[in-house]
Amino acid sequence: MTLLIRQHPSYFEPSTSELPQGCAPTFKMSVASTMLARKKTKLEVFQAYSKKLSERGDIDMSAPGFLESLRDHFNRLPTRYALDVNIDSLDVLSHKRLLEEARSDPTAVSFAIRPVEVVVSRHRDSSQSPTISQSRHKEKTYLPKPAFGSSPNLQALTIEAGEKIADEDMASPSGHNHDGEHMTFYEITVASADQPKLLSRLSEALSDLGLNIREAHAFNTNDSFSLDVFVVDQTERQTNSNLEELLGDRLAQMPPPSGAASGTPQLKLPAEDPIASALSAMQQIPARPGSPAADDWEIDIAQLQIDAKVASGAFSNLYRGSYCGQEVAVKILKDVQDDTSQYQEFLQEVSIMRKVRHKNVVQFIGACTRKPNLCIVFEFMSGGSVYDYMRREGMLSLSQVLKIAADVSRGMDYLHQRKIIHRDLKAANLLMDEHNIVKIADFGVARIIETTGHMTAETGTYRWMAPEVIEHRPYDEKADVFSFAVVLWELLTCKVPYSEMTPLQAAVGVVQKGLRPGVPASAPPALGQLMEACWAQEPGKRPAFRDLTPRLQLMLQAAKDEESRRAAAAALAASKPVPSGGLLSKLRGKG
Template structure:
């Protein structure tokens, strides 16, 4: 694992307990965006940003070393992005106001309603545009040469390129300062994360339906060389019909001809080992995250909830830590999860393969549902194998076993438990 050395003050200096952090490679080699902290006694997010900014300005540049102790090569450090010339065009538009694209919105035509969420660098509002309900992502206090502004341009450039039933639809953006915002279709069903927090573990049929829709959207993205890099239930949204759509492309990237990335980004509990280690990675990093998402849907829980995010990341890399397979999980789904979170990315299936497999399993499940009825999956308890469907003894589980194509325990090692 590469070590990023900062001469940071002791935690007590700032009174912070950092719980969640995303790390990005930048022109100055490293930057750290803190998303979740405990123990801050200040006056809010803005004051925290100011204190952190002052403290970070006092620090020397970070030292980044590989496993051998030597700095990484420029090739390994390279971050893959939308072509720079495209970002330069967007940046000029933001500076000069010379934007004549059909996706460039007039801020005077955007109507704001209630605030939905707030973050360190922006807010999310519900609003309307040309009579359509929309979600509006606004950036606050963003400077032209800042990392946040570059991330904003990256997200706009990527969202302009995609249009798929299972991806949140981009309506347009305001790239002219100071009105920086991105407008999407409004997803009235909220996030899948919130849904499973309220309803608990989902029926196997519902898990398969969500899995199919995520695989379709991710297959579309990967075939266009777009890597999401932060796939999790919180970034899956539901529309009024219950269709699942992939959202939040703030850290997504377009792969260039080398198809390799090294930046550590995403959320630790869902992050692939190669991403945590800053090793070169490709689109299969998203496949690892998808395996963790399946576990979320089946259990209704946060992965490694008894650990801090950093403890979980170390366990994933050094001890082969994976979430325990729920005892009531049908074998074909457990096979898919184990394949997705294999240590070797080359062993993981593609989303094209996963799409076919989940579609087949969903069809089998629907046939069983029509024949015998389906009950909601209860909370799993140790040593129990709760029934998934009513009907004859040769029902869903037997048929899914027959369609699984055999068991793949895989070489990842610890897919069924945690290290002692």
């Protein structure tokens, strides 16, 4: 993978307008100004930024195509980029250059590193000014603020650090007290062609270098590129140039986007007749004659008929079809011949699905393991996913929530007894049959628990991920219990967890701030307590599914009884005759 590193002077040298004389940078914003900012459009932000560049006097605004390319930069990124980025600096131009470098070579990862600074007041005496004196400011060399420095996560970090520093001063035996403390972080900006699991791979690369992610902002452009901005600090201090070299070496190990390495477009099924193309491609592979008993799950392609596409994902397409007269779902992998790790995940999924048979786990029927046409065949779930069901039906009753939860808990208890961790439990991976029985699906990232009982390496989906998985610490089956608690929140609210945040921002909040979705008001106390226990920060404090299942079944029976009682009371009230007498008849002289 090509690496492009750019240290533009304008990117690393703060302008004088960034730091007001006599005061430290502040990240405070009133509620009114926040609401006003949120009403701005990308065009208005572009115009405001262009005006600020013109006022600087050191930017050639008349260069051919400059303003057009700047407007195009804002248009290609989501509105939240324009609303959140610091337009008082040259960060936007730096982001634009990095994306242009990535576009010029889609196999490249273009990145830049710069130190950024947050100043924390250390005054404990309320009579003193919270700002640092101008004379002390003159003695310091200032670093720029982060490009998205007004975010709540970084504000909270600053406050916590300030309190810690003040406590250390109070405890100092020498009585030495400083006026202010400059906290130095690094801002790492990465631009590249977008690809599946990009955020996961970038966060893993930073973690491998001993960098703690304090803040993260991820943006996708409308032409399939990604701009990711991280604010980090280090467990081991290194020079900027050394860190740049180490990060460059680490990012070079990331796989290039699918199809980019060879310069050829990804292989896709023709839009005019995708079913016929899929069948034609698969039938080029002859069936394996005389397959031994150990491979009796290897499907006979001649017996597989594909009828229609059901869904499309980053790595595979899902079709409805039939196999030997049975209605089935067929998961066909895309371009897997170019990605060895993806092929290994496919084999792992086949291996795990062959081992399981439970009424709350999707039933495996067979697979074709011959490249390049790899597929998995399993029972067809006519009810679709629980995620789709919630959006189709609206808010669920308490008994529906608990019934789904009990089904999932039974399936997960079975998997854990078989030493299998799912690692990506969420409503989208739970399927329903025609009888509304819920079954666990998608074992693409599932794994067998190792003999040590713990695993490492991050996987899954950030919004549902346990803190120990996010931090790349050893973990066990209790990581699934954490995800199950977030699934319960999904079922009660019919919403996506942390929808107001980017996935990586949510992950940072879960680890650094103990962020949780919160127990919904509609949850009974017993269910709320169960959720809080399941998403406890420490894995050892979370219950096992073998304990959760009977608790959920008791809650389900109680909910059904209560709903039956209310239905009976409502029916009785509706059947009562209306009295013929009363106030109206008395007014008419008939009482």
